[in-house]
Amino acid sequence: MAGKQHGRDAFVSQGFDSWNKRQSLRDHMGGIDSFHHKAKENCEFLLKEKQSISAAFNKQTKIEEKIVLDICKEIGKDVFSLLVDESSDVLKKEQMVIVLRYVDNRGVVKERFFGVVHVKDTSSLTLKAAIDDVFTRNNLSMSQLVIVGVAKKHDGVDDFFKQLSLVVNVVGGSCKRQDMLRESQRERVQMSIGNGELETGRGLNQESSLIRAEDTRWGSHFKTITSLMNLFPEVRHVLAYVEEGSTLSNRNQAFGILKYFKTLDFMFYLHLMYEILHLTNVLSKHLKKKDQDILEATSLVRRTMDALKSLRDTGFAKLLSKVFSFCQKHDINIVEMTENYVTSRGRKT
Structure with a gap:
């Protein structure tokens, strides 16, 4: 130089x-x-090893792992809610942000950032698989999600959703049963139109099928319940067919479901969960709108809470009336409400 x-x-x-x-x-x-x-x-x-880039990354990773571990310990086996958002980074790679909301042992509501996960796309199946992987690595369970957990803390509701899942599996267990369901529905619709019980027009009386529910998408549970109520005669027809001519396991399942269909437990929970999930489903659809105003969203949440409170406080008689009407329509014996009622677990009430 x-x-x-x-x-x-x-x-x-x-x-x-x-x-x-x-x-x-x-x-x-x-x-x-x-x-x-x-x-x-x-x-x-x-x-100097402690000042190297790799050491800094390792230190940061250990801190993150400790934070996640502390969150999991704080939640324990209790329920929590899941907040998920997806976006792309500066390299245009898709990623998913996970936040957990829960109540600690002192009754304080906490909302904690849980991590960022890179995903190949933002389809519901991919996001669900990524959430499953995160839960598995951190010893969390889908059953701890708050709406699933609250439902499963009630024996009757838990039994109802287990039976609901079994109905979908048995009725949709083969192409022949699905075809039988559709054909039976078509015949009923034609007969009802001929009797003047159904109106005709564009978009009316379309072919439908039982919808399978997913634990993390409670809107799908509402669709499953709705489809079962709409296809109730066809579902019973297919179950009767399975009960008469299938494997021993399938026959026993069909027999058990048909027996459960005739109980007050089933009819009550069917209509109760329909009413609850109908309200929450409407709210969920509105909150998913990208142009939703925060004041309008707050008002929607308040109205939904008021409607749920009204259902709890004064909606029992109206709900029971719907149960009896449904039973009468489908030729199911209505129980005498003045007599002692024995639950499926043998308890008198």
Whole structure:
């Protein structure tokens, strides 16, 4: 290097001339802000393991793992709600942000950032698989999700949803049964139109089928209940067919479901969960709108809470009237409400 810059060309272009002169070495090293000293300082930093980039990343990872572990310990086996959002990073790679909301042992509602997961796309199946993986790695369970957990804390509701899942599996267990369901529905619709019981028009009386519910998508539970109520005669017809001519396991399942269909438990929970999930489903659809105003959203939540409170406080008689009407329509014996009622578990009420 030439001029007043530190270092001599003797050290870089013309061999190591004058290497034994101390002043030449000092000139090459330069002052405290010289390139030489800065390079030496950076080299020393690099050799210090605690100040390396990898060490910083490892330290950050350990902190994150401890935070996640503390959150999981705080939740324990209790229920929590899940908040999920998806977006893309600066490299246009899809990612999912997970936040957990729960109540700690002091009754304080907490909302904690749980992590960011990269996903190949933002379809519901991919996001569900990613959530399953996160839950598995952190010893959390889908059954702890608050709406699933609250439902399963009530024996009757838990039994109802188990039976509902079994109905979908048995009725949709083969193409023949699905075809039988559709054909039976078509015949009933034609007969009802002929009797003047159904109106005709565009979009009316379309073919439908039983919808399978998913634990993390409670709107699908509402659709399952709705489809069962609409296809109740056809479902009973298919179950009667299975009961008469199938494997022993399927016959026993069909027999058990048909027996459960005739209980007050089933009829009551069918209509109760329909009413509850109908209200929450309407709210959910409105909140998913991207142009939803925060004041309008707050008002919707308040109205939904008021409607649920009204259902709890004064809606029993109206609900029971719907249960009896449904039973009468489908030729199911109505219980005498003045007599003692024995539950499926043998308890008198």
